[in-house]
Amino acid sequence: MLDILVAVLAITxxxxxxxNQFKISSGFTPLVALSTTALWFSVVGMLGILWAGGLVWxxxxxxxxxxxxxKHSIKSSLxxxxxxxxxxxxxxxxxxxxxxxxxxxxxxxxDEYSLWGTIVKIMKENNELYTTAPSGFAWAxxxxxxxxxxxxxxxxxGKYAEWKIYTAYSILYLSVISAxxxxxxxxxxxxxxxxxxxxxxxxxxxxxxxxxxxAKLVWxxxxxxxxxxMVFAGVLVLYFGLRTKKQPxxxxxxxxAALALIKDNTFVFALAAAGIMVLDLLLDWRKKKDEKSxxxxxxxxxxxxxxxxxxxxxxxxxxxxxxxxxxxxxxxYMLWTNCYIAxxxxxxxxxxxTDPNSLSPFSALLAGTKMLFGLEEKSTRFTxxxxxxxxxxxxxxxxxxxxxxxxxxxxxxxxxxxxxxxxVLFVFAIILLKNKKVRVRIGVAYGAMLLCFIGYTxxxxxxxxxxxxxxxxxxxxxxxxxxxxxxxxxxxxxxxLAQAALQTLxxxxxxxxxxxxxxxxxxxxAFAGVMMLRTSMLLxxxxxxxxxxxxxxxxxxxxxxxxxxxNQTMNSGAQTERIFYVNQTDNGEEWFLYHYLLLPNILDYSxxxxxxxxxxxxxxxxxxPELLNGEPATNYNTYAPLELQEYMTDAGIxxxxxxxxxxxxxxxxxxxxxDGLQQAKNGATVLxxxxxxxSSLMLSPVEMEVAVx
Amino acid sequence: xxxxxxSFIKWLQKPWALVLACYVxxxxxxxxxxxxxxxxxxMGIANGTLVEMNLxxxxxxxxxxxxxxxxxxxxxxxxxxxxxxxxxxTVRTLRLESSYSSKPYEIDLYYTTxxxxxxxxxxxxWPVIQSDGSYLFTLPRTHIESLRLDPASAAVQIEFGNITxxxxxxxxxxxNPGWSxxxxxxxxxxxxxxxxRFVLIVIQYYKxxxxxxxxxQTNQKS
Numbered sequence: 030m031l032d033i034l035v036a037v038l039a040i041t042x043x044x045x046x047x048x049n050q051f052k053i054s055s056g057f058t059p060l061v062a063l064s065t066t067a068l069w070f071s072v073v074g075m076l077g078i079l080w081a082g083g084l085v086w087x088x089x090x091x092x093x094x095x096x097x098x099x100k101h102s103i104k105s106s107l108x109x110x111x112x113x114x115x116x117x118x119x120x121x122x123x124x125x126x127x128x129x130x131x132x133x134x135x136x137x138x139x140d141e142y143s144l145w146g147t148i149v150k151i152m153k154e155n156n157e158l159y160t161t162a163p164s165g166f167a168w169a170x171x172x173x174x175x176x177x178x179x180x181x182x183x184x185x186x187g188k189y190a191e192w193k194i195y196t197a198y199s200i201l202y203l204s205v206i207s208a209x210x211x212x213x214x215x216x217x218x219x220x221x222x223x224x225x226x227x228x229x230x231x232x233x234x235x236x237x238x239x240x241x242x243x244a245k246l247v248w249x250x251x252x253x254x255x256x257x258x259m260v261f262a263g264v265l266v267l268y269f270g271l272r273t274k275k276q277p278x279x280x281x282x283x284x285x286a287a288l289a290l291i292k293d294n295t296f297v298f299a300l301a302a303a304g305i306m307v308l309d310l311l312l313d314w315r316k317k318k319d320e321k322s323x324x325x326x327x328x329x330x331x332x333x334x335x336x337x338x339x340x341x342x343x344x345x346x347x348x349x350x351x352x353x354x355x356x357x358x359x360x361x362y363m364l365w366t367n368c369y370i371a372x373x374x375x376x377x378x379x380x381x382x383t384d385p386n387s388l389s390p391f392s393a394l395l396a397g398t399k400m401l402f403g404l405e406e407k408s409t410r411f412t413x414x415x416x417x418x419x420x421x422x423x424x425x426x427x428x429x430x431x432x433x434x435x436x437x438x439x440x441x442x443x444x445x446x447x448x449x450x451x452x453v454l455f456v457f458a459i460i461l462l463k464n465k466k467v468r469v470r471i472g473v474a475y476g477a478m479l480l481c482f483i484g485y486t487x488x489x490x491x492x493x494x495x496x497x498x499x500x501x502x503x504x505x506x507x508x509x510x511x512x513x514x515x516x517x518x519x520x521x522x523x524x525x526l527a528q529a530a531l532q533t534l535x536x537x538x539x540x541x542x543x544x545x546x547x548x549x550x551x552x553x554x555a556f557a558g559v560m561m562l563r564t565s566m567l568l569x570x571x572x573x574x575x576x577x578x579x580x581x582x583x584x585x586x587x588x589x590x591x592x593x594x595x596n597q598t599m600n601s602g603a604q605t606e607r608i609f610y611v612n613q614t615d616n617g618e619e620w621f622l623y624h625y626l627l628l629p630n631i632l633d634y635s636x637x638x639x640x641x642x643x644x645x646x647x648x649x650x651x652x653x654p655e656l657l658n659g660e661p662a663t664n665y666n667t668y669a670p671l672e673l674q675e676y677m678t679d680a681g682i683x684x685x686x687x688x689x690x691x692x693x694x695x696x697x698x699x700x701x702x703x704d705g706l707q708q709a710k711n712g713a714t715v716l717x718x719x720x721x722x723x724s725s726l727m728l729s730p731v732e733m734e735v736a737v738x
Numbered sequence: 739x740x741x742x743x744x745s746f747i748k749w750l751q752k753p754w755a756l757v758l759a760c761y762v763x764x765x766x767x768x769x770x771x772x773x774x775x776x777x778x779x780x781m782g783i784a785n786g787t788l789v790e791m792n793l794x795x796x797x798x799x800x801x802x803x804x805x806x807x808x809x810x811x812x813x814x815x816x817x818x819x820x821x822x823x824x825x826x827x828t829v830r831t832l833r834l835e836s837s838y839s840s841k842p843y844e845i846d847l848y849y850t851t852x853x854x855x856x857x858x859x860x861x862x863x864w865p866v867i868q869s870d871g872s873y874l875f876t877l878p879r880t881h882i883e884s885l886r887l888d889p890a891s892a893a894v895q896i897e898f899g900n901i902t903x904x905x906x907x908x909x910x911x912x913x914n915p916g917w918s919x920x921x922x923x924x925x926x927x928x929x930x931x932x933x934x935r936f937v938l939i940v941i942q943y944y945k946x947x948x949x950x951x952x953x954x955q956t957n958q959k960s
Contacts, residue, residue: 128917216753219939222932226925242844242864536947543947547940554933561929570918571866578867 030130032187033196037122039087040066040200042094048109049097053276056114056211059204060263061280063179064287068361070178071290074158075369083185113221114210121203129192129199134249134577135585136191136625143621145251146191147628148172149180153189154629160373163605165624165632171370173290173362176253195249201256202232202248205263209524212270213531220530220550223557227523230560232259233568235447235516236508238437240567244577247568254509257295258516260288264302265517266524268309269474273528278350281306285357295513296362297488301481302517303358308477310347312470393495394488410503414493417503418486438508439515440563447515448482454522457552461529461545463538471525478518485514526553592626598716598733599630599684606630607681612688613650619688633680636666653697670701674726677719685717685728703729753935760931768915768923775879776912779830783906787827791903798822798887809898813890820887826903829882834865834873834889835899842890847875850883857886872899 043065044058053061066086073082098106136146148159148170155162159177160170179201184193206228213221232247232255247255264284271278289299399405421436422444435443441450455475459468489510497505529549532542570576599606610632612619624632654667668676677685687709699705708714708730717728749755782788795803795811798820803811811818832847846864848857865873889896915923 132917218753218757219932219936222928226929242846534943540947543943547936547943550936554936557929569864570921571916572864573918575921576916576918579869580867580871 033126033183036183039090042090046093046097049101054211055110055112056207059118060208063204064284067175067178067287071174080156114207118203118207122200125199129196133192135582141251142625147625148177150628152181175287175290194251205259208263208267223553226557235439237568244572244581248574253292254513257291258513261298261517262520265521268306282357286361289362299358303354305477306354307351393491397491411494451522458525461549463542606683608632609682609685610635613691652693678722687715757931760927764927772913789826793901811896816892822885832875833902837897839895844891848886
């Protein structure tokens with residue numbers, strides 16, 4: 030827990046520095062600080078100096094904090110930071126850290142073992158970026174680094190723990206909610222509180238659509254979809270907030286870059302955000318005279334920062350910002366994918382490790398667009414996915430009756446309902462704001478978000494048609510891919526409504542303006558109330574991330590204890606063991622689970638992906654070719670005993686883990702085992718040690734002190 | 739007295755004072771509610787209206803649930819039900835000890851509050867799984883007419899252990915808000931304070947500037 034509190038302290042120091050030096054609202058600083066941290070850790074990880082670079086970052090944060098407190102005094106610094114937004118971030122982060130440190134939830138969903146949790150554990154165990162650190166499989170190393178970098182950062186000084194990943198994500202969400210509230214001063218907490226509640230409830234509100242009898246964990250998930258949606262919202266409210274407060278726009282750049290590196294399919298979010306900002310900068314919404322006179326007076330030494338501030342009011346400055354925003358959305362992702370990962374993949378190829386091939390996104394886009402415009406005949410999958418996605422968006426089917434609203438996706442309902450509510454919020458904001466030019470900007474932002482939504486949906490459609498296989502269904506994980514965009518769009522709408530609620534009350538103006546401001550404030554209260562009510566109906570606290578019962582993770586903890594026993598039995602302490610995995614009924618899930626649980630020992634891929642005569646994958650189902658007995662070859666990896674001996678020798682296998690064996694395995698390979706697999710059949714052991722090499726390789730049983738699972 | 743009240747109202751108008759007052763009031767009220775529930779239950783135990791009862795499956799009317807032998811039962815379809823028509827005067831909790839041959843899916847406890855009332859999805863509670871693996875249902879503090887326990891939502895074998903109504907709870911149980919309660923205690927007072935402040939500001943602005951008064955009325959008055 031202490032390591033996370035140190036991380037929060039480091040971020041706070043950075044926030045203090047950003048506030049004092051660059052006059053950025055304190056509520057914006059956590060998101061900027063976290064994004065910059067993620068980028069720094071990603072870069073030093075790519076350079077191969079992750080741990081040293083991380084230490085430097087902590088030192089820099091500390092020095093900047095001390096420097097700024099020395100220059101501006103503690104009292105004035107704290108007064109500067111005192112806002113509802115920053116208070117929520119700081120207190121929330123500390124409370125989340127304490128709560129999760131006591132409860133210590135663990136990973137529990139499929140992709141957390143196959144990707145999100147595993148890459149963080151790999152980083153922490155090796156103090157090396159997961160792209161190049163030793164692991165049993167290659168494909169996850171292409172994952173973009175923002176989220177694992179933040180997860181690594183918060184536990185830099187401590188031991189690896191799964192709950193610390195959830196803490197990192199929660200701190201990220203709090204930084205976004207802080208940005209949402211950043212334009213609200215302390216004296217207007219009647220706007221800040223319901224706004225904060227809306228922000229806190231959004232991850233549940235936009236992802237839960239029915240009441241489940243088991244605990245439904247949303248904040249406690251390391252998947253990248255919700256963070257992508259939240260940071261998408263964060264960068265947009267940051268941009269519009271900085272413009273509202275007449276503050277420099279450069280803090281948007283690191284947040285855009287970090288957003289682009291959250292997930293491959295949500296790189297589009299960064300493009301959409303950059304496009305919306307470009308469009309907004311094109312709108313001339315302030316008179317030059319007003320702009321210059323309202324800029325704060327500063328000393329020449331702060332020219333660079335202030336130049337950034339005044340630049341947004343000149344055409345040259347706007348063009349520079351437009352280019353910078355587009356570059357920050359595109360360049361990090363392109364550099365990561367086309368330069369860094371290309372190099373990593375090439376290095377793996379030369380080491381004999383192959384990556385799975387799939388159609389390139391551009392080729393898929395081209396093929397899909399040709400079909401869409403009738404230039405090519407539509408495939409069956411194209412037509413089926415098209416119909417399914419329309420159906421999911423427009424209506425749902427209950428008891429055989431079609432109902433408008435879309436297949437359930439959130440507490441508001443389906444896609445169409447969500448878009449409708451978001452539209453209503455935007456319309457409310459436009460009607461209730463008194464400044465006509467701001468109203469135009471909001472209208473343009475809505476139109477741009479709608480256009481980008483159509484584009485994003487098309488991207489997902491193309492992925493379903495050309496990237497996903499037939500065996501994965503028509504629209505797998507549809508909700509997960511869509512709610513990220515809805516989250517960003519929804520929070521932007523709420524932000525604009527909040528701006529209407531923050532309008533200054535001037536008795537000299539027409540009474541209608543005061544009424545509009547009060548109506549906006551009332552609307553935010555009403556919406557917060559509706560969200561609280563709806564959340565209590567569909568996700569009672571006792572079944573959520575807050576009140577889940579201790580037995581929620583009992584099976585996962587049993588698995589971890591079992592893996593710890595295996596590791597303790599194997600570990601000589603002198604080396605990292607490399608384990609060959611056997612489970613004759615596995616479909617791959619158990620392999621991914623044990624690959625994660627047995628780290629830092631490496632669960633080998635346990636097979637050659639391109640080997641002919643089998644499923645072409647790795648671990649764990651095996652048979653000698655002559656014992657297939659007419660079964661489809663796709664069910665088993667067919668290895669003759671000598672082939673298996675040679676594979677284990679070449680791969681450097683030190684142990685074999687027999688998670689589940691059957692008669693076919695015994696008949697195929699008993700000759701390789703010194704006891705003929707007798708002890709494994711009796712349940713006395715699941716581990717066999719490798720002795721010898723090549724055709725002399727034999728496997729001897731390992732005595733296990735604790736009874737086998 | 740009037741002066742004290744006026745100065746209290748003035749103090750309350752300070753932004754932080756309203757927040758503090760709301761936190762104090764909510765915490766005191768919450769504690770008061772917990773204390774009243776504790777006292778009410780102790781009095782119920784003392785005067786015999788809150789009685790602990792140990793039940794067996796045969797005390798219930800069983801639907802889609804057949805006894806195999808002893809405490810081992812088989813649900814014949816995926817909606818087994820156990821109906822208890824004779825309940826004590828006061829029913830607070832039901833604790834169910836059970837183990838299953840496979841995943842039971844949803845387990846819930848329906849209740850009625852009036853004679854002849856049908857069981858409905860709006861009047862049911864879900865269990866909280868205890869550290870010993872048993873299921874604890876906590877009912878609303880109202881008159882309970884009858885209960886319907888759905889021990890599973892699948893065709894499974896069920897081995898029943900103790901089924902206990904109104905098991906005596908520890909003192910801590912009454913005063914422990916749990917993690918959910920703590921979060922509510924943190925957020926709700928702030929929400930109430932913000933709402934009160936919003937209403938106060940609207941009233942003050944209206945009084946000062948007459949924003950809802952028709953222009954023609956103000957012209958007539960002047």
